[in-house]
Amino acid sequence: MQAQIKQRLEQIVNNIGQLPSMPDVAGRVVTMVGDPDVAFNKVSEEISKDQAITTNVLKLCNSAYFSRGKEISSIERAAVTLGLKEVKDIVVVAATKSLLDKEIIGYDLAKGELWKHGLAVAVLAKNIANLKNYKDIADIAFTGGIIHDVGKTVLALYVQSAFKEIVETVEQKQITFQLAEKEIMGFDHQEIGEKILQKWSFPHILRDIVRYHHEPENAPEESKLIVSIVHIANTICLMGGIGIGSDGLYHQLSDEAIKAVGMKDAELENIYANLPDVIDQVSAIQ
Ligand SMILES: [Fe+2]
Ligand SMILES: [Fe+2]
Numbered sequence: 001m002q003a004q005i006k007q008r009l010e011q012i013v014n015n016i017g018q019l020p021s022m023p024d025v026a027g028r029v030v031t032m033v034g035d036p037d038v039a040f041n042k043v044s045e046e047i048s049k050d051q052a053i054t055t056n057v058l059k060l061c062n063s064a065y066f067s068r069g070k071e072i073s074s075i076e077r078a079a080v081t082l083g084l085k086e087v088k089d090i091v092v093v094a095a096t097k098s099l100l101d102k103e104i105i106g107y108d109l110a111k112g113e114l115w116k117h118g119l120a121v122a123v124l125a126k127n128i129a130n131l132k133n134y135k136d137i138a139d140i141a142f143t144g145g146i147i148h149d150v151g152k153t154v155l156a157l158y159v160q161s162a163f164k165e166i167v168e169t170v171e172q173k174q175i176t177f178q179l180a181e182k183e184i185m186g187f188d189h190q191e192i193g194e195k196i197l198q199k200w201s202f203p204h205i206l207r208d209i210v211r212y213h214h215e216p217e218n219a220p221e222e223s224k225l226i227v228s229i230v231h232i233a234n235t236i237c238l239m240g241g242i243g244i245g246s247d248g249l250y251h252q253l254s255d256e257a258i259k260a261v262g263m264k265d266a267e268l269e270n271i272y273a274n275l276p277d278v279i280d281q282v283s284a285i286q
């Protein structure tokens with residue numbers, strides 16, 4: 001069975017057409033907002049071309065989490081009131097919801113759990129970036145948080161059929177679920193996620209977040225900080241039981257990531273203790 005699974009996954013990964021897609025507008029907006037000189041009206045024009053996304057974006061702009069108590073009635077207003085980076089994050093939420101807000105069978109995640117996990121990691125990663133004064137990358141921390149586990153949507157079906165072997169490997173070799181996943185199936189959800197982001201034409205920094213969120217120490221130097229922020233947010237959410245599935249309860253914070261972000265023990269403890277606030281913030285995104 002193993003050989004068949006490996007072969008099938010290789011086919012999927014090598015045939016970009018088989019990977020999940022999402023509205024083109026999201027890839028274009030993410031790239032546009034990465035350019036500091038982009039004009040407000042160019043971005044709002046781009047969003048307005050997609051009627052379905054526009055409707056959802058406006059709804060999210062008026063959610064308790066994103067709105068600043070002001071009613072937002074157009075994309076142009078949203079860009080001025082919230083700023084382009086915030087609008088870009090909202091577009092990503094709107095564009096990825098249908099892909100991530102579903103049952104992820106092999107990982108034992110009920111409908112909505114992977115979505116809530118992504119949103120919680122997004123909110124927490126953004127909070128950490130702001131706390132440590134990396135405000136200019138707080139929006140990237142948010143986008144990266146939403147999509148960091150996107151590879152699970154593809155791998156899930158195969159994890160289901162190889163589940164017994166993966167768990168046996170975890171027990172026999174005393175390794176993490178991620179390592180066993182890679183050993184049995186030839187791929188892990190990080191690699192598949194990276195391929196999905198390539199298909200979506202997402203920028204390199206986001207691909208690095210998806211690829212290295214479980215091993216920030218191996219991230220390229222230029223993206224180590226942002227990868228570390230998302231790694232810490234993801235690990236703390238998992239330790240707090242947000243998005244725990246078949247990959248178990250054992251999740252370790254990377255010392256190198258803690259150092260890269262400059263997190264103090266007291267700050268980490270404080271974040272963990274305040275996870276219920278993150279859940280409240282997630283509930284305010286709808
Ligand atoms: Fe992950
Ligand atoms: Fe995760």
